Amino acid sequence: MSLGILKDIAWLGAGFVLGAGGSLFLRETFYKDELDSQGLKEELTETQVRLDAKSREIKTLQDTVRSAASPTDLTAALAGIVSIVTRHMEVDLVAFLLLDEASQELVTRPGAYGLEKEEQIYKISLMDENASSVRVFKTGKPFVAGDAQADPGVITHYAKLWDIRSLIVVPVSKQGHSWGVMRVGSRKPYAFTQEHVDLMGAIAEDAAIIIEMSVLNQQLLSDREQLRALSRMKDEFVSTVSHEFKTPLTTLAGFLGLMLEGEIGPVSEDQRRFMVMAKNAVERLSNMVSDLLDISRLESDMKMELKRFSLTPSLSSIIEAHNLEATAAKKEIHLDSPKNLPEALADPKWISVVAENLISNALKFTKPGGRISVSVFNKGDCIETIIEDDGIGLPQEALSHIFEKFYRASNARELNISGTGLGLAISKKIIDLHGGRLWLESSLGKGTKAHFVIYSVNRYGGPGQNRTETMQEA
Ligand SMILES: Nc1ncnc2c1ncn2[C@@H]1O[C@H](COP(=O)(O)OP(=O)(O)OP(=O)(O)O)[C@@H](O)[C@H]1O
Ligand SMILES: [Mg+2]
Numbered sequence: 265m266s267l268g269i270l271k272d273i274a275w276l277g278a279g280f281v282l283g284a285g286g287s288l289f290l291r292e293t294f295y296k297d298e299l300d301s302q303g304l305k306e307e308l309t310e311t312q313v314r315l316d317a318k319s320r321e322i323k324t325l326q327d328t329v330r331s332a333a334s335p336t337d338l339t340a341a342l343a344g345i346v347s348i349v350t351r352h353m354e355v356d357l358v359a360f361l362l363l364d365e366a367s368q369e370l371v372t373r374p375g376a377y378g379l380e381k382e383e384q385i386y387k388i389s390l391m392d393e394n395a396s397s398v399r400v401f402k403t404g405k406p407f408v409a410g411d412a413q414a415d416p417g418v419i420t421h422y423a424k425l426w427d428i429r430s431l432i433v434v435p436v437s438k439q440g441h442s443w444g445v446m447r448v449g450s451r452k453p454y455a456f457t458q459e460h461v462d463l464m465g466a467i468a469e470d471a472a473i474i475i476e477m478s479v480l481n482q483q484l485l486s487d488r489e490q491l492r493a494l495s496r497m498k499d500e501f502v503s504t505v506s507h508e509f510k511t512p513l514t515t516l517a518g519f520l521g522l523m524l525e526g527e528i529g530p531v532s533e534d535q536r537r538f539m540v541m542a543k544n545a546v547e548r549l550s551n552m553v554s555d556l557l558d559i560s561r562l563e564s565d566m567k568m569e570l571k572r573f574s575l576t577p578s579l580s581s582i583i584e585a586h587n588l589e590a591t592a593a594k595k596e597i598h599l600d601s602p603k604n605l606p607e608a609l610a611d612p613k614w615i616s617v618v619a620e621n622l623i624s625n626a627l628k629f630t631k632p633g634g635r636i637s638v639s640v641f642n643k644g645d646c647i648e649t650i651i652e653d654d655g656i657g658l659p660q661e662a663l664s665h666i667f668e669k670f671y672r673a674s675n676a677r678e679l680n681i682s683g684t685g686l687g688l689a690i691s692k693k694i695i696d697l698h699g700g701r702l703w704l705e706s707s708l709g710k711g712t713k714a715h716f717v718i719y720s721v722n723r724y725g726g727p728g729q730n731r732t733e734t735m736q737e738a
Contacts, residue, residue, distance in 0.1 A: 430455040
């Protein structure tokens, strides 16, 4: 075979890796410059066929490498590439050596082929410029030796130890960032051609992509873990602080109560006024602390204890508790519940928290003289409760934020109506944990309708209805 042809085989090899377009161009150039005899033409056609087959092989090999690689397990991915290379090519050594940032060494990755046990942990310091791997890592240029045991560019001791004659070392790098090198060896001298170097280069490039993805993946996982830990710490902090607040607040409320009742001694009108203000403040603080405790418990995904219970008496006792305050503010509050209401199947304690939050909101955001109605509907599998008021309502833009923790609508803030913005977030979480629905309809200045739907006992063994639809329609 002529030297010209040999040179072009190498070019064509590279061209085929680039794709069909590249190879066509090279073929045309070749024809223009070199083809003048029939013999050469035939020789070239033969080479062409061989390279076409090689190109397909390269493509298959690369595709296999890509599909075998999973960035979530780098060790398995690199070992997978090693085994694919050894299966498809006649080689006696395949190893990835990646940089260990801490020790500044190139370290052999597990899964290398053709190395004995102790050699599997072979490392080279980046200071060792005699090592071909270090030079390839630093320069980013591939290295090829036809006889590594006699090549001054190779540490011959290792070439002999591994019984290697031919050696290719290619950089594992992407966009200027070097991760390490890939070493491929053969016991036969001069076993590798430029095609092999190009193929190994392409595979090492794929390996670099996989390594980068794996590093990013690891980073993401550790960031997520850190965020989770921070969030857990925050929850624990909130829960501990809230608990610590509870005892002194109860003591304060107790003593203020005793003083107001005159148990400690006579109290002047002025003293009484200030004590009442102090007691109200303590009460607000206690409510806030309970809300914080509730939300931290609910966010740790606590289980709801489902029981059969009658919703109507629960609602009327909540209304009853608010009656005094409602009458004082000249607000009316009514309950309308059907006689044949089935029992609810829910956690009664937490459903009372929801009803309390929604009823106290309706009272709080309604002006004196306002009306509040609590209506209950039997929806077969479900029970729907609507708490409607003719109060200040909500600005349209507030509706999409209303269930966020600590969110308070602009009109409530402008009117200086007190609150922490936790009641609705807590209620939504509770209803979600029941698999139910909670939503608000509101019109600014006109009023608000809060709906919540929970399952009734009919859900199990009740009249045959489409359960999901019932919950959606309700
Ligand atoms: N019935 C209602 N009418 C008008 N605005 C409402 C009504 N219910 C809730 N809102 C608005 O939604 C906000 C959030 O309500 P949420 O119950 O979560 O908090 P809050 O009542 O301000 O404080 P908390 O309930 O924690 O004491 C309120 O601040 C208010 O702006
Ligand atoms: Mg509230």
